[in-house]
Amino acid sequence: MKVGLYFGTFNPIHIGHLTIANHLVEHSDLDEVWFVVTPLSPFKKKSSLLDNYHRLDMVHLATKDYDKLRPSDIEFGLKQPNYTVDTLAHLFEKHPDHEFALIMGEDNLKSFHKWKNNEVILENHNIYVYPRLSEGKVVSELINHPKIIKVDAPIMELSSTFIRNEIKANRNVRPMLSNGVWKLIDDMGFYR
Template identity: 35%
Template sequence: MKKIKTGIYGGSFNPIHNGHIAIARKMIELAGLDEVWLMVSPQNPLKHSVDLLDEQLRLDMTRIALEPYPQLKACDYEFHLPRPSYMWHTLQSLTRDYPEREFTLLIGADNWAVFDRWYHADDIIAHYPIAIYPRTGYPIDTARLPQTVKIFDTGLYDVSSTLVRQYINEGKDITRLIPSEITALAQQYYKGDAKGKQ
């Protein structure tokens, strides 16, 4: 039986922005995936949580933003796993829970540059396909990539969650940065105070 090819795109999504969505859609096309699950991380081991909005609010915004794209799913799977969230544990658990699916890890070139710091990095490389998307300032020598790792030219997107939060706090227009469906929510949640923050 053919397995459902499912990309796992992990991140804080603090908040989700148009770049995230564009990359996920391009990965479906270029990497031959059936779906991409945007895995909202409750606690990234490599990030500080000072500016991290409550996980349920980030998940809600991600779900709303992805409604127009049936192949993209907002996923709270890591909310129910031990913390901090290590991708090796997540992938192993997903494989047990969804035997009908084949999981591919989607990461940016910036994450690949520090991948050796990831928990059980060698095991991830050995057991799961990894699809890399380019990031400005992080060139990749494709000749040195392991057999299970490929880079896909999704294009570059000049937007980040940090930029979105900065624009909101400075009162700037964010309509080109995030989906219109979540503009009001993002402005409400990130506007200069600590409401909803962890």
């Protein structure tokens, strides 16, 4: 089975994440996409994150109606901060019959050379890159690498930061979230 790993804090998961993941399982050779909820990214401050299990709950709620999209808490039990190369090794150990690929926006490709053991990742895994709007086109020497697969997915310029800020400002963000995620955020008073 080919599994695309969509890493993120998903703080919160929104329709942009779901649209891209669904597009990939419908228009590529990936059989499933797993949303890997990151407890602590080396590039994000922990204080801005909602509790790990609240974010995992939101991913469960957002993906429950999609057969090929799954939540994953694989990084919850790993040493923090989590590095992708370590998570991939752990996943391969648990699921030797699966082939794992990464999913990332093309803007993240620019900083991929800074990732821990990035050459090991590229040697062993494909990376599915979806387009993002940005100031000028992202130029990376990796764009033509044989393990980089450019996907013509819809461009989704919706961010979790924008959603959190809108909630804090008491604006309606309901159309940007699945119903279950919206209800949980509203009931719990998250991001207010």
